[in-house]
Amino acid sequence: MTDVHDTHSDPHGGELAVAEPIPDPGLPDHQWRPTDVDPAKEKRAERQVAALFGLSAVSTVAFLVAYFTLDIGDNWHVIGGFGASTMALGLFLGLALLFIGVGIIHWARKLMADHEIVELRHPAKSSDEDREVAVQALNDGIAESGIGRRPLIRNSLLGAVGLLGLPAVVLLRDLGPLPGRKLYHTIWGSGTPNAPMRIVRDGIWTPILASDLEIGDLVNCQPDALHNPERYDIDPTEVEGVNLQIHKSKASLILLRMNPGDIKPGKDANGDSRANWTVNGIVAYSKICTHVGCPISLNERTTHHLLCPCHQSTFDLADSGKVVFGPAGRPLPQLPITVDDEGYLVAQSDFDEPVGPSFWERDYYER
Template sequence: MPVPGNEDAAAHQHTPAVHGDPIADPGLPPHHPRPTDVEEHAERRAEKQVATMFGLSAVFALLFCVAYFALSVGEETDVWLGMGASNLALGVTLGMALLLIGIGAIQWARKLMSDTEIIEMRHPVASSQEDREAALTALGQGAEDSGIGRRPLIRNSLLGAVAMLGLPAIVALRDLGPLPGDALEHTVWKKGMRIVNDVSGAPIKPDEVEIGQLINAEPAVFFATDEEGEPVYEGHELQAAKAKAAVILVRMQPRDITPSAGRENWGVEGILCFSKICTHVGCPISLWEQQSHHLLCPCHQSTFDLGDNGKVIFGPAARSLPQLPMGLDQEGYLVALSDFEEPVGPSYWERGDR
């Protein structure tokens, strides 16, 4: 760094020629010292400015968390100048937190870091060991020039600002949805709920199902409405519930069914009901082999024997296909006798038969 009074000498400094460089002397523009290079009070002022920006960034990160919990989407307080106050507040606070860190870093580099120009020639082959050592030396010199070790105020305020940015990230994870609890273990099926066609919503009677036929079905609750005529389930709740409760009905000769102990009355006249969700990774299944009574998953070829309680006979699935206990209501329609007695969906380390 030039000292005051030696600007003319600095203006005529050139990079010394290095053997093998494609340009012997690329030259450098005249160097002009910055106010922070020669005035101590300007340097201290710039340092305080940078630390203030980092500190304000931390404050905005904290305000993001406050706005997240204080403003709820859909409430009267969530309107400001005709816009959603929650989204506006979250966007402004998080944006300012990131912006202030960026501005502070730029100010740090422009006013306080070393202002010495460096030229490095590019070479088409790997650097020599000497060049590598020189690079490490330059890296260490860069860290020294940045002053991060000598300027604890800037270093600590930057670390605090970056640490506070973790709070918005943690708080925003809440929007991924509620904790699952026991939601992975249950579906909307319950005793007396009718099994309906998944397209028309029509309830099904045994005489409407032919031997060898497969019907994609679901609970009647998805077609139910409340007293005001609004759907009981809609939006993402509907899709999540459907994904877990989807079933298939198949009919075969009763003599071809070998029920497990306790499952003797889970079918009606050779009609059985199984989850449509493969127990490997959750693909929907409907490839039905009428003669062999096998159900094939199209994703990874897991094969289930529906005549033998949905047992896996081939492929990577780790559990039998869950079976839904089924009976008839007073009008002769097929209904569930209960929810599945085992969890539906993909297997994992706590959900394996084998």
């Protein structure tokens, strides 16, 4: 062995000195904290931690009060021009989280065990013995934290953290009202025998003659009521702004013409044949994928398959819109169509099932 004081030759000339090994510094003597040796200070620290958790709970309650009492449109403002509602909600929710964080830090610094430990590195997968030691160390840590013998801290922490779930619950209210049965109906059902709902081209709003479509043609469509509400005795304000976007999102339609002999008519919700739902090989389906609601229009002409670009769900438009590939769990809803006295394509009725993504209350029947 080479002595640590030996020297080695430098390839470029001269000598290189070998450094002295670093001595093991060891661990310094443990310094006891005032709360470790003085029961009175320990008790005071415990009350301080509980008080911080209590302040967090108070801040959460203040958040809830501000949410229900301050309107977004309040005319009075606070510093910086921020609205009272926005400032109050942000302030109290921030304080609720801050007090919990400060309380946990204070608990760790003043009351939890602070002995330094040294452990050797080990492979990524621990042995069974090491796992047992780790579980024991975890149990020891729980015991040393004092959570079992400090009910004041434990209960105040549980109360503060538990109350923090309430802001998340009340904020769900801002997502808007529950849809109820709105997903089961679209504006396609607003047509009448005297004015059946015409199918028009999306964007240009022109009606479609069945005779104008050739085999292989695919057309993106919307109901005529979105452009001519008076024709169907619909209040124009019902198809403006947000309402217009809602109607379009539910009523978006795809027309495809194929050889009539390729169509396999399925059954509707009542078990009746869909043979009269098409016009000379023209079929109509919802444009909204039944997986997560992406708009679809990628047509494979030779197979009559419609592909969703989001997750590759594939539907067979010649066979009642059934899923032939991908994560979608339900066929595309089909719209029954016919022609009016002028030869324009119209809807016979609304969809007989909800459009859009699947949801747990949605009924499904084999077709």
